Amino acid sequence: MADTPTVSSQPAKPKLTRDPRFRALVFQVLALIAVAAFFIYIVHNTLLNMEQRGISTGFAFLDRPSGFAILQSLIPYSESSTYGRTFVVGLLNTILVSVLGIIFATLVGFLVGVMRLSRNWLISKLAMVYIELFRNIPLLLQIVFWYFAVAFNLPAPRQSLAFGDLVFLNNRGMYVPAPVVGEGFWMTGVALVVAIVAVVLLVRWARRRFETTGKTFHTVYAALAIVVGLPLLVFFATGAPLHWDVPALKGFNFRGGLTVIPELFALTLALTIYTAAFIAETVRSGIQSVSHGQTEAASALGLSHARTLRLVVIPQAMRVIIPPLTSQYLNLTKNSSLAVAIGYPDLVAVFAGTTLNQTGQAVEIIAITMAVYLTLSLAISLLMNWYNAKMALRER
């Protein structure tokens, strides 16, 4: 009992400088300080240089009137609106083209992706040609092609292509009748909301019944009938309070109705076709990742082909598809900034372009623009990650 085994059995406590965990911490803190110092330095240096050169700084310009017109705005905008409003107009235009692009690219992409796997030789080869062609031509060229080579070759306003005197197509855009809401139309809107709530309840009820009794129910048809039927019934019961503002040729061009400008058309088309080619490949790899045994097992259970796809193959394929799909959505949103090449008034063209040039506030405007794209990307990412988590394999 004379010796002290507690000391000898444990290794000697190392010096603090030799402790790998401590050293790692020190170096990380040092690296962090270095990075922070770097950013503080460049911000300071930029401000100093701008002050020395007499360049005005700050965000006060956002309240000044812009004095220029914008081709398309989703909110009321005029030349006397502020630069702040210009920013919002540009942002909404960017969001519009991105959302349209994402919807259409997803539809086309899934269709082509499934076609690529078709047993029909012609369909599968057509899909292959589509993918290889549009995936390998730079997007900018495609945008310029759809705009300068296609949209510009449509006839002039006075020789417009007319579809039943309702829809007109010319090199200034597509003119479609605009709905004008009359008195009492709100009741149809209420009916639609009621119908949607009813469908949600119906789906819940059908699932509970299936789980308890095993009996299936034609939810899809019933839901369709409710969502379409109920508002339609209310619409006619209230005396069809909706009429259409039909475009007509007046002066230089068509007036009235809704206009789809050729810039939006060309940009959406190019973004859709380009991104859909990538999505198609993602979809193909996703479907191919589902083992064929799953399909066989499903048919052994007696599931129909449609139900096999819907209940067995697609849910498993989605797990593979969603992560690369997210990055395609991000790409599409960022690529929409190529709008500037054809004069579509997106954020980059209107804010990081015209506003920057009219005010000269380069640093502030570029900073805001970068922040916007970062936010948009993170939002898409967040949404898709949430969806991914919902679709992920849940082991019970």
Next chain:
Amino acid sequence: MKKQRFSVVAAMAVAGMLVMGSAHAGATFDAVKKKGFLQCGVTTGLPGFSAPDEKGNWTGIDVDTCRAVAAAMFGDAKKVKFTPLNAKERFTALQSGEIDMLSRNTTWTFTRDTSLGLNFAGVNYYDGQGFMVSKKLGVKSALELSGAAICIQAGTTTELNLADYFRANKMEYTAITYDTSEETIKGFEAGRCDVLTSDQSQLYALRVKLPKPDDAVVLPEVISKEPLGPVVRQGDDEWFNVVRWALFAQLNAEELGVSSKNVDQMLKSNDPGIKRLLGVEGGFGKFIGVDDKWAYSIIKQVGNYGEMFERNVGQGSPLKISRGLNALWNKGGIQYAPPVR
């Protein structure tokens, strides 16, 4: 170990930035002298102002203004490198020091002169904004343009004047804004817009690019003042003086009757004004830090203002623009330079 190496690199990067420090104003003159050539910002291609010819040489009034500055600095008008810039890029390129001077049909305005850290060195072309329409429309005046679609270049004073003019006259319009003048004329050609608006000189220059120039007409209205001229960064007075006086030398030469053809004989002239301009007497070159023969080099290699005008946009060019406001003050115009004395 990996992390250690990273932090060393980061520390070195910070140290490097610190050593570089901030660029101080007043250094352009020395920097240009040291690098041996002038970096000049011009348009991406506007006939008569700055456009590459069939051999790839840049030609035009704005290009010649750059050459005149190079001639004054180095005695050699060829020591220029050109950076083509669109309207939106031009000021940032100058502010950030990518170019030494901007000579790109840029309108001298209050905000540009005061809030962008820039100085306008003078006016090499007095212009005004106009409208070009297709003859087929049968429009005779800009006041008949209500409801028209109008092609414009983004980020220009033109864009702002247009809005003011239509608002003042209670007319409506649709603005189709493009990034470059090439896209603008393409849009007009394809019928995307009914009207193209720009400075009058540009309208004539762009009209030449149309397949059938005679199908388009320029309306009589001039809706704004557009004094165009070279721009430098604020805070370098030495450099500002060289650019400004290179332009004034060309104007004085025309007024004194000195041209690229007779400049050698003029060296023997007894006119004291000519003697001072050509550096035969007075020794004025040192005041702007250049050789006494600075103006001689400009006139010999680039020509006087009148020669430059006629060759690029006047009767000697496809544009055939008359001198108008750009005639000298003693010939009915407003081009006027302070004397060399």
